[in-house]
């Protein structure tokens with residue numbers, strides 16, 4: 001993943017923030033986070049080069065995708081978390097500001113514990129998200145993306161419900177032009193991997209009955225669809241690149257807040273909250 005992926009997301013967030021008043025505040029916060037993430041990702045390259053030798057090896061098969069993610073989070077990166085919290089503090093809404101201040105006051109040992117817990121798999125969606133998870137996810141995301149791109153991971157096989165690399169849930173779907181229709185893929189909520197996923201299958205429970213998988217769109221946001229499931233009552237939004245080639249799925253998903261409000265009114269719950277915990 002090149003740093004310019006973050007630049008594209010930042011540009012798109014600025015564009016949509018100006019266009020959609022309802023998403024302006026969220027996207028402003030996202031832009032600050034993404035700028036931090038871009039710098040962090042670039043610095044990881046300068047710090048470690050292209051290898052993963054700095055990571056103490058975990059047990060297991062070196063060829064497995066999960067193995068790189070099962071190595072401990074390096075303690076030396078913890079100091080940067082304080083910098084991240086200080087950066088978020090002034091730009092976030094007030095509950096977030098308080099949570100950031102509280103975390104910052106906790107000191108480096110507690111930061112390391114939080115980051116390690118998240119890295120090891122809390123925040124996988126089993127428990128309800130806590131405010132601390134927001135900071136841990138946003139901070140660790142570039143590190144996760146960096147680990148994934150440096151470890152030559154590959155994946156083949158049937159469409160997995162969790163990220164084939166870091167085992168987190170998908171946060172958004174993408175439809176990419178393919179022939180006369182679109183090929184669906186899913187994007188990981190943590191390491192941002194994208195993997196192909198069958199089009200008519202619920203990524204929450206595996207439902208394949210077309211009649212139980214309604215799709216909703218709204219007039220103002222034609223390129224974002226709510227893909228719901230009447231079996232498990234979950235939904236995920238999918239960004240349709242056949243309708244808008246300029247979309248940046250992560251950002252367009254965040255910006256389409258009215259679709260979330262609507263889906264929740266219909267009694268669906270989101271498969272995985274996004275980076276902003278919406």
Ligand SMILES: [Zn+2]
Pocket residue numbers: 163164165166167168188189190191192193
């Ligand atoms: Zn992942």
Ligand SMILES: [Zn+2]
Pocket residue numbers: 202203204205206207229230231232233234
């Ligand atoms: Zn389902």
